[in-house]
Amino acid sequence: MSSFEPFVMERMMSKFEQSVDYNLSESGVHPMLLSELFADDPGFIEELLATDINYPHVNGIPELRENISRLYEGANPENVLVTVGAIEANYLTVRTLLSAGDEIVIMSPNYMQIWGIAKNHGLNIKTFNLREENGWTPDLEELESIVTPETKMIAVCNPNNPTGRATTLEEIDRIVAIAEKVGAWILADEVYAGAERETDEQTPSFYGLYDRVIAMGSMSKAYGLPGLRIGWAAGPEKTLDDMWARHEYIALSATMLSNKLAALALSPGVRPRIIARTRKYIRDGFPVLKEWMDSHEGVFKIVPPDAAAIAFARYDLDINSTEFVTRLMNEKSVLIVPGDHFGLDNFVRISFGLPHDYLNAALNRIHDLIMEIKGKSATA
């Protein structure tokens, strides 16, 4: 068997998220019901019933690609490839544009998929950091100093998982300039764009700022529809065609029904309602989590996230993050994500875009464990 680095966070989530009493490990908001999606157009069900359960267009049905292309200035449907989640789009981007030995520079901390793919396929990995002490601002001096003519790709996650930090326009321009200087591709994972906490302005995309940008989006986070398993890549037509050829080996296509439901969700008449729903969950949920953290004086330190339904909190407890999360799962049946999964111990990632009774009940159980840990360390 070839050597293989598992995707540790997804391994943990896929094994345990369905069996715990409270799942606070997800980064999106509470998922939508199908009936909520149909609320403006109950007749849509008739259209679905008349659907041929055939293969859809392998690169995404035209209506869906049209609706996605409208999200990017200057894009048309040929600039969009629909994939099975953004996870496939990320995979295809790296595997199409890079080969073993190529250098990739990855924003850190990050959803560790790109890092794992890079490891498993023999890429040379460098990282540049978001600095907690500066409110998770990306260290662009560092980026500038490590990018060389050998750099083939810079991978960013904006807004960022796990910190929720959204890159400013000035930072975006600077990252583009650094990439352009050496002709490196930019992989911009933008699955949380639309899930802003404090502003109704969508986080700007890297798309179109430079001719070597692939931007990723998804129905999973900003739209609360992860079960559709629809994501996409937006970029130059020729590169997308090369990615499409690989998509034929891996997934062939997403499903016909998912293509149709995603097209409905992204239609101009429905999309604003879904985005508003997501933002409401985020805006209502964060104060609950923040208040709970504040009530544990001296335990948590947090930079409030700009976007996404997750908070990445530093904690001051005498326990390693994986051990903390394992105990929480085994003893309290609550799942959160340890900072170890992002290479940062003494942090936890907790989701908050959830109904309040569910969120509060889960936080109460985390509180119980914190009290037990504190009690134990006090007597140790």
Ligand SMILES: Cc1ncc(COP(=O)(O)O)c(C=O)c1O
């Ligand atoms: C940054 C980031 N990219 C991609 C994904 C995968 O998303 P999808 O459900 O669209 O495959 C996730 C899921 O958590 C994510 O956090």
